[in-house]
Amino acid sequence: MKKYMLLLFDQKDAYEDMSAEDMQKEIEMHMKWIGELGDQFDSGEALQPDSRSITGGDKVVTDGPFIESKELIGGFYILNANTMEEAVELAKGCPVLELGGRIEVREVMPT
Amino acid sequence: MDRSSHSTKAIVDHLFREEAGKMTAILIRLFGFGNAELAEDIVQETFITAMKNWPMKGVPEKPSAWLMQVAKNKAINVIKREQLIRKKAPAWLEVGGDESAIENLFQHQEIKDSQLNMLFTCCYPEIKEREQLMLILKILGGFSYAEIGSALLMKPEAVKKALYRARKEIKNHYVELPELSPQEALQRVDTVLKAIYLLFNEGYKTSYANKLINVDLCFTALRLAHLMTSLTYDDSGRVHALLALMYFQSARFSARSDHQSVILDLKDQDRAKWSRELINKGFNHLKRSRESKELSRYHLESTIASVHIQAPSFEETDWKLISTCYERLINMEPSPIIELNYIVALSYLRGAELGLKKLEKLQGSITQEKEYFFWAAKAEMNVRLGKFGLAKSYYQVACDLTPSGFDETYLRRKMEECDLQNLSKN
Numbered sequence: 001m002k003k004y005m006l007l008l009f010d011q012k013d014a015y016e017d018m019s020a021e022d023m024q025k026e027i028e029m030h031m032k033w034i035g036e037l038g039d040q041f042d043s044g045e046a047l048q049p050d051s052r053s054i055t056g057g058d059k060v061v062t063d064g065p066f067i068e069s070k071e072l073i074g075g076f077y078i079l080n081a082n083t084m085e086e087a088v089e090l091a092k093g094c095p096v097l098e099l100g101g102r103i104e105v106r107e108v109m110p111t
Numbered sequence: 112m113d114r115s116s117h118s119t120k121a122i123v124d125h126l127f128r129e130e131a132g133k134m135t136a137i138l139i140r141l142f143g144f145g146n147a148e149l150a151e152d153i154v155q156e157t158f159i160t161a162m163k164n165w166p167m168k169g170v171p172e173k174p175s176a177w178l179m180q181v182a183k184n185k186a187i188n189v190i191k192r193e194q195l196i197r198k199k200a201p202a203w204l205e206v207g208g209d210e211s212a213i214e215n216l217f218q219h220q221e222i223k224d225s226q227l228n229m230l231f232t233c234c235y236p237e238i239k240e241r242e243q244l245m246l247i248l249k250i251l252g253g254f255s256y257a258e259i260g261s262a263l264l265m266k267p268e269a270v271k272k273a274l275y276r277a278r279k280e281i282k283n284h285y286v287e288l289p290e291l292s293p294q295e296a297l298q299r300v301d302t303v304l305k306a307i308y309l310l311f312n313e314g315y316k317t318s319y320a321n322k323l324i325n326v327d328l329c330f331t332a333l334r335l336a337h338l339m340t341s342l343t344y345d346d347s348g349r350v351h352a353l354l355a356l357m358y359f360q361s362a363r364f365s366a367r368s369d370h371q372s373v374i375l376d377l378k379d380q381d382r383a384k385w386s387r388e389l390i391n392k393g394f395n396h397l398k399r400s401r402e403s404k405e406l407s408r409y410h411l412e413s414t415i416a417s418v419h420i421q422a423p424s425f426e427e428t429d430w431k432l433i434s435t436c437y438e439r440l441i442n443m444e445p446s447p448i449i450e451l452n453y454i455v456a457l458s459y460l461r462g463a464e465l466g467l468k469k470l471e472k473l474q475g476s477i478t479q480e481k482e483y484f485f486w487a488a489k490a491e492m493n494v495r496l497g498k499f500g501l502a503k504s505y506y507q508v509a510c511d512l513t514p515s516g517f518d519e520t521y522l523r524r525k526m527e528e529c530d531l532q533n534l535s536k537n
Contacts, residue, residue, distance in 0.1 A: 015159050017267075020131035020253030021327065023158040030166030046163030075163055 001080045003042060003108035004087035006094065010074035012049075014099045029095040037079065040090060046075040071102065078108065125330060127158060130175055131253025132331075133222050134182045136229035139250070141186060141216060144232065144285050147250070147278060153189065154253075157182045179217055187213060226251060226338055231291055234302040235281050242277040243306045244313070249274060252331040262313055262328055264514075293344040300345050304353055304409070307332050307339070311357050316515075326364070333357055348403030351396040352410040358393035359416035362386040374521040378425035390420055408444055411436045430460040447476040448484065455488050463492040483512040487522065494529065499536065503529035 015023070034041050049072060051065045065072050074096070081087040084107060091103050131154055138150035160181055161174075171177040187210060215221060233246040241263065248254040248262070256267040256274075263270070291299065314328030336357065339350045366384035369375055397413055415436045422428040437453035450473055458466025470489055477485050490505035503526050510522040 015155070015162070017255050017257060018155075018158075019255035019258050020127035020154075020158060021125070021258075022255065023162050024125075024127035027162050027165050027170075030162075031170070034166060044167040046167055075167065077167075 001082060002110065004079050004081050004084070004091075005106050005108055006077040006079060006087075006091050007104040007106070008074050008076060008094070008096045009071045009102040009104070010096065011100045012070045012072060014101065026095060026099070029098070033093050033095060036093070037090060040080045042078040042080050044075060044077040047073060049074070074101070125327075126174055127161075128253045128327065128331070129334065130178050131158070132229075132251035132334075133226060134179065135250050135253075136225040137216050137222060138182065138186055139229060140225045141213065144278075145282050147282075149189070151250070153182060153185045156185060183213065183217055223338065223341060227342070228290070230303055230335060230338065231296055231299050232281060232285065234299060234306050235284070236299070236302055237284070238277045238280050240306065240309060242273055243302070244310055245270060245274050246277055246281075247306060247310065247335070248328075248331070251335065252327075254327075258327075262325060296342070297344055300339075300342070300347075300349070303339065304336075304349055307336050308353060308356075308409075310335075311360070315360055329357070329361060333361070346403055347405040347407065348400040349405065349407045349409050350400075352400035352407060352413045355393045355396035355400055356409055356413035356416050358389050358396060359413065359420050362389035362393065362420060373524055374517060377419065382424070385420065393417065393420070406439075406443075408440060411440045411443070428459070430456055434460055447473055447478075448481055451477065451484060451488060455491075458492055458495075463495040466492045467496075479512070480514070483509040483518065483522075485509075486512065487525075490525065494525075494532075497532075497536075499529040499533040503533075 018026070051063075051072065053062050053064065053066050054060070055062070077094070079087055079090055081090060084105065087105050087107070091105050094103060096103065134154045134157065135147075135150050138153055139147050142150050157178055161178060165171070216225070229251060230247065233250060234243050238246075244263070245259055248259050249256075254262075256270045259265070259270045260267040265273075311329050311332035314325045314330075314332065333354070336350060336354050339345075340354070342350070362385045363380065365386065366380040366382070367375060393413070394417065397417055400410055400413065415433050418429050418433050418436075433456045434453060437449060437456055440449050441453060451470075454466050454469045454473065457469065467489065470485070470492070473485065486505050486509035490502045490509060493499075493502035493505060506522050506526045506529065510519055510526070513519055513522065
């Protein structure tokens, strides 16, 4: 089995007018999805929204992510899958998509 | 697999909804009402943190405590960071900026007090009843603008504007949350109970649509009423009477519509479907409400509901007792709608003919918004007298007047029944 990283791009304002109940439901959807993944779920981390970008030899530091949009990487999952296609199929079940987010799937390079 | 199934179980129903109200109430007490939006933002951020962390790490063992801790940390950070707020956070100033004193605000009894205090503040008498409801839903119920809008049949933008106005009005009067004296609070108990009751009714009248949001309104109303039972200075039993009423009504939820989500009349409901558990809760509170000598409208209304719920069948309902209760209600709080209900009850006791005669006097006195009840009642009495053509035309009037799609479907079905009856008669 190979490892695949799912980078989760959130819509920055997706949570703004969500009610408490909506948020709870969102968590439940994630838990359900992870439950269904079973052993194919490896790990994951959430990221704080605040970010800095550092550019070039001058090491210029700017606020915010590189992406010039209303999106940011909210976290990542690592899944176990045999092929990219399988990983993509699994990623399709991830609830961030329902909130208008995007997912980038990358294979973790084996060492 | 194991981790997640265990964790999902840990997220009990309505956890966030409940915690949102608690946290917002404490934080507004800390920051003052002038910073209510800041408090709401912190709560929102707390939930986002949970939303990101729990799926990855699993739900913490004590989710409520976890949420409280995160909210507390965020609040302390904000205060440290913002000199401005430091000046405006009255409760924080009061404790001399002592962090450990904030801990106290997050203690069980204080959480309760904060919520009660917030509830009384939301029911500030100078703002409209509807705005009181919106404030309660937003601050103590964790509802979004969109949800409030869908519950109260308003556009989210309109909810936002109304809430802005209401908040401003309260801010003009209270920089910080008022510590109402028992006497002041006691005077406002009526307003608060009425708001809770209206909240429940908003949920109840559309609950047959089985829309979760509306059941949620009822649930929030019940939760807030339970909170009110901890008021030690109010021994009138009103709160228990209101709770009894709401439990009796809730007990009939699942029997109130048929498979097509059309409302069923009380007489057509399957009484076996009424929830025993909720009925028992209702009777418990009814009993406690009678420990006091006071007789409030809630005492009378819960008694009426208890009579309905005890009747083995619609025909065996004790209409005499119900009519008596309505008579006393009219004396207590004269209103055409209560009178209408009285006449309906009386018509089952003494005949539809008499009912129709009494209705004549009531015509025109009911506000337009609720006028369709009048015409539906008039139609129903005509059905009982076998005057199906007449009945149908009255149902048509009711149908034209009702603002609710569900009521419209119900009334249309009634009209079809009139047609069928007419056919079989000829």
